[in-house]
Amino acid sequence: MERIPILKMGPYLLVTIQIDMHDRLAMTLQDDLTDRIVAARAKAVLIDISALEMVDSFIGRMIANIAAMSSVLDAETVVVGMRPAVAITLVELGLPLGGVRTALNVEHGMALLKARLVAAADDTDGDSAN
C-alpha cells in the first residue's frame, strides 16, 4: 500500500506530499502522522503540499484536520507551498482553513517553525524559573 513518507529531522517532522491525494491516502497519513508525532516527541511539523494539484472538499478538510491534530499534540504545524489554484478552490469551497498556519515555501516555513520553537523554549524557561 502506498504511503506518504514522514521524515524526522531533529525536532521537526517533514511531510512532503508528492502525489495527488486520494481519500484513503489522506486517512493513512492522518494515522501515521499522529503516531509519529507521539513516538518521536516532535515539536514541529511541516507539511509541504507544493506538488498537490487538485483538492476536493474532503482533502481540504483532511488538511485542516491533520494540522489541527498536530496542534493538539503540541506540535507547531505549518502548511507550505499551496498552489494558487488549490487556494482558490479551497476558498470557493468555503474552507479557508482558519486554524492552519501557512507559508509560501519550505524555507519560509522552516524559518517560521524555528521562530516558534525558540519562542516556546523561552516560555518554558520562564516557567521553570518561577
Place this chain on the structure above:
Amino acid sequence: MMTSGKTLEEVLRADEEKVLDEWLQAQMATRGMRSDLLSRQELREQSSRFLRSFRDAVAAGGVDTSGQAYAPIRQQLEELSLDRARQGYTPIETATFIFSLKQPVFSRLRERYKSDPQGLADSTWEATLLLDRLGLFTTEVYQKGREQIIARQQEEMLELSTPVITLWRGILALPLIGTLDSARTQVVMENLLQRIVDTGAPIAIIDITGVPTVDTLTAQHLLKTVAAARLMGADCIISGIRPQIAQTIVHLGVDLGDVVTKASLADAFSVALKRSGLGVQHVRDGHSASQAKRVETEEK
C-alpha cells in the same frame, strides 16, 4: 404569383450599368456614405461585384436566400458588414448598402411592367422580400462584428487592469481600478496569487483607491482573495479605503475579520516594511538640504 425571380434576373442582366449607376447615386445621396472611409472607386467595385453575384444567385437559386446559390453573396455581405463594423459605420449606414438597391430595381421593374399592374406588384413584392432578407442578414452580421469587438475590448481591459507591482523585495502591491465584478476578481485573484508564487513575496498590499463603490459582493471578493493568499502563506493588507467606503462597509455589516486595513497605500507600505524588518530613514545630505532615502536596517 411568380416565384422564380426570373424578371428580377432579366432586369439585372439587361440594365446592369443603369442599375449600378442609380444604386451608386442612391448610396452617395444618403448620409450613410462615408467618403472619409471609402472612396467612390472602391464603392463602385464593391457594388458591381455584389450586383454580379446577386444576379448569378438569383439566376441559380431563385429567391431562397438560405440556399446554396446564395453562399457567395452571403460571404460577400459578411465580409462587407464585418469590415464596416470594424471601421465604425453605424448599423443604418451598413444596411443602407442593401436597402438603397431597392429604388433602382423598382424603377426598372416599373418600366418593364408599364401595362401590367398585377405583374408589377408581384415582382416588386418579390424583390422587396429578397432585399429585405439580405439587408437583415447584413445587420445581423454587423451586430456580430460589433459583439466581437466588444468581447475583445473586454479581454484587453481585463489584461490591462490588473497589474501587480513589486514595491520592495518581498512586498507586492495590487492597485485595483474600476468596478470589481466576478470575472475581474477571478483574474485579479489569479494574477496576484501567481505573482506571489513567482516572487515568493510574503506580503501583498491590495489598494482599492480606484474602486468607485464597494458593495457586499465586492467585499466578499476581496475577502476571498485575502483568504486564498493567506492559504498560500502570504499576508494581505487592504489599503486606500476612502471615508465613504469605510461607512458603506460598516453600514452593510461586512465583517472584514482580522484583515489589516489602512487608509492609504503609504501606511500599508510602512506596516509591510516593519513586518519585513525594514525601515525608512531620514538622511541629511551635505549638498542638498534634506533628502529622504531608504536605508535597510536588517533586524538581526
